[in-house]
Amino acid sequence: MINRVVIVGGGTAGWMTASYFKAAFGDRIDITLVESGHLGTVGVGEATFSDIRHFFEFLGLKEKDWMPACNATYKLAVRFENWREQGHYFYHPFEQMRSVNGFPLTDWWLQEGPTSRFDKDCFVMPSVIDAGLSPRQLDGTLIDQPFVEGADEMQGLTMSEHQGKTQFPYAYHFEAALLAKYLTTYSVERGVKHIIDDVESVDLDSRGWITGVRTGEHGDISGDLYIDCTGFRGVLLNKALEEPFISYQDTLPNDSAVALQVPMDMEKRGIRPCTTATAQDAGWIWTIPLMGRVGTGYVYAKDYISPEEAERTLREFVGPAAADAEANHIKMRIGRSRNSWVKNCVGIGLTSGFVEPLESTGIFFIHHAIEQLAKNFPDDNWNETHRDRYNDAIAHVMDGVREFLVLHYVGAKRNDTQYWRDAKTRKMPDGLAERIEKWKTQLPDSETVFPYYHGLPPYSWGCILLGTGGIEVKPSPALRISDSSAAQREFEAIREKTEHLTRTLPKAYDYFSQLS
Numbered sequence: 127m128i129n130r131v132v133i134v135g136g137g138t139a140g141w142m143t144a145s146y147f148k149a150a151f152g153d154r155i156d157i158t159l160v161e162s163g164h165l166g167t168v169g170v171g172e173a174t175f176s177d178i179r180h181f182f183e184f185l186g187l188k189e190k191d192w193m194p195a196c197n198a199t200y201k202l203a204v205r206f207e208n209w210r211e212q213g214h215y216f217y218h219p220f221e222q223m224r225s226v227n228g229f230p231l232t233d234w235w236l237q238e239g240p241t242s243r244f245d246k247d248c249f250v251m252p253s254v255i256d257a258g259l260s261p262r263q264l265d266g267t268l269i270d271q272p273f274v275e276g277a278d279e280m281q282g283l284t285m286s287e288h289q290g291k292t293q294f295p296y297a298y299h300f301e302a303a304l305l306a307k308y309l310t311t312y313s314v315e316r317g318v319k320h321i322i323d324d325v326e327s328v329d330l331d332s333r334g335w336i337t338g339v340r341t342g343e344h345g346d347i348s349g350d351l352y353i354d355c356t357g358f359r360g361v362l363l364n365k366a367l368e369e370p371f372i373s374y375q376d377t378l379p380n381d382s383a384v385a386l387q388v389p390m391d392m393e394k395r396g397i398r399p400c401t402t403a404t405a406q407d408a409g410w411i412w413t414i415p416l417m418g419r420v421g422t423g424y425v426y427a428k429d430y431i432s433p434e435e436a437e438r439t440l441r442e443f444v445g446p447a448a449a450d451a452e453a454n455h456i457k458m459r460i461g462r463s464r465n466s467w468v469k470n471c472v473g474i475g476l477t478s479g480f481v482e483p484l485e486s487t488g489i490f491f492i493h494h495a496i497e498q499l500a501k502n503f504p505d506d507n508w509n510e511t512h513r514d515r516y517n518d519a520i521a522h523v524m525d526g527v528r529e530f531l532v533l534h535y536v537g538a539k540r541n542d543t544q545y546w547r548d549a550k551t552r553k554m555p556d557g558l559a560e561r562i563e564k565w566k567t568q569l570p571d572s573e574t575v576f577p578y579y580h581g582l583p584p585y586s587w588g589c590i591l592l593g594t595g596g597i598e599v600k601p602s603p604a605l606r607i608s609d610s611s612a613a614q615r616e617f618e619a620i621r622e623k624t625e626h627l628t629r630t631l632p633k634a635y636d637y638f639s640q641l642s
């Protein structure tokens with residue numbers, strides 16, 4: 127049996143792993159987590175996928191347990207501003223795509239769209255978000271969506287096994303540092319040994335397997351399996367085991383960010399329950415509403431703009447409220463480790479890989495990695511099948527998300543600066559150009575998107591294609607000669623439902639302020 131696990135690193139990745147493994151394996155596993163007392167964490171990670179609710183469910187936590195402790199709010203979509211042209215916006219919502227006579231409603235919209243807004247014609251969430259509303263009534267009732275919440279047959283499934291079966295209507299925003307703190311308490315109460323110290327060196331045997339990590343003040347710490355959660359440093363996986371890092375920068379040039387935490391009276395400001403990504407001259411700015419503050423940051427490519435200019439742009443964007451906020455400049459390592467599991471070491475989190483946070487995939491990568499490791503957990507035979515399956519799953523998820531992000535830039539209609547013009551001529555990941563050709567006459571479906579599990583359903587790809595507006599797409603020829611009355615009825619049903627919801631749902635701020 128492998129039952130002594132050493133986790134190095136106490137950021138989101140380290141504590142999510144420790145808490146999940148305690149929930150999964152209880153006292154049958156012995157976990158030690160070592161984190162530096164002075165190196166600090168990236169600690170941005172504020173927006174998530176809806177799937178993260180499976181993580182909290184697995185830990186036995188309810189929203190009212192952890193959300194108030196992490197200043198959390200709901201995220202119903204990503205809102206993209208100015209990606210097509212100044213003043214334009216569209217939503218990528220968490221909402222099941224409706225389908226009529228075997229075609230997604232977005233295909234019918236291209237043929238028959240009642241208005242020029244695909245998002246408001248095909249989904250109800252965009253109007254709910256514009257009105258600043260909560261998807262739950264004050265008594266906790268969730269708006270009726272075609273999904274299954276907590277049904278028995280869904281218990282214990284991984285995210286990849288869930289995909290396509292349901293679409294939950296919201297994700298979360300939270301303060302990552304507060305979540306790490308919350309999970310520290312959860313883990314330590316359940317027996318995780320917590321050591322605050324620096325790992326100064328890593329001991330290897332003659333085969334190159336890790337036999338222990340040496341700390342400054344706590345001596346050697348040894349285990350069977352080592353989990354490297356040291357962030358961009360990759361102290362065990364990349365440094366000690368020398369596993370190479372495959373950069374994505376040739377296709378995704380953004381390599382820097384500057385972040386601000388802006389305290390704000392959210393009752394006065396109101397909460398628009400979505401992440402906003404506002405395109406800028408050399409990147410984009412995120413805006414994330416939390417209880418008590420707004421998290422914001424400019425993600426940019428250093429080749430196009432200096433850190434000082436990026437900070438100035440961000441401060442102007444936020445306005446006077448940002449005057450006292452301290453800027454946090456971050457250099458991002460974009461890409462993935464060739465293999466995330468090498469010998470007896472598994473990198474999770476930024477060590478394993480990272481792409482710019484445009485679709486909030488960092489914590490999703492961590493959650494996926496943990497689920498896959500729990501499923502492929504080794505014994506002392508160190509069966510290669512488990513390791514290879516794990517490495518393939520991790521590589522696929524990141525390569526797929528990379529393609530999805532590249533589509534945002536290739537698809538963006540705006541071309542008013544060199545940065546946006548270059549985005550149209552830059553090399554694309556293998557296969558994407560061919561896929562885009564297919565989508566020009568039939569929107570993305572399960573047969574034409576990236577072929578391995580990567581977290582994004584086909585409708586997400588369709589939203590980006592339709593919203594960014596730079597690639598001309600035509601309705602499927604079959605729809606031109608089909609009876610559209612059922613699609614018309616569906617558009618009408620969405621209009622009626624939107625009207626009803628915007629009349630009856632409470633304000634998002636009011637919902638969160640009574641949650642405890």
Ligand SMILES: Cc1cc2nc3c(=O)[nH]c(=O)nc-3n(C[C@H](O)[C@H](O)[C@H](O)COP(=O)(O)OP(=O)(O)OC[C@H]3O[C@@H](n4cnc5c(N)ncnc54)[C@H](O)[C@@H]3O)c2cc1C
Pocket residue numbers: 134135136137138139140160161162163164165166167168169170171172173174302323324325326355356357358359361383385423456458474475476477483486487488489490492
């Ligand atoms: C600008 C930006 C915005 C982001 N936004 C989002 C978002 O909205 N949504 C999302 O899902 N994700 C987001 N992410 C990603 C998210 O922040 C990370 O996925 C998450 O924080 C995981 O980080 P980590 O735990 O791997 O590393 P870190 O937070 O860097 O933690 C590393 C840990 O390792 C420790 N350590 C390092 N070296 C040693 C050593 N030698 N000895 C002991 N300990 C050591 C450090 O002390 C620290 O505890 C964002 C990232 C960036 C850069």
Ligand SMILES: N[C@@H](Cc1c[nH]c2cc(Cl)ccc12)C(=O)O
Pocket residue numbers: 174175176177178202203204218219220221289293294297485581582583586
């Ligand atoms: N199943 C994932 C993927 C997903 C589906 N819709 C969206 C929308 C956005 Cl903004 C991000 C992610 C997703 C999930 O539900 O989280």
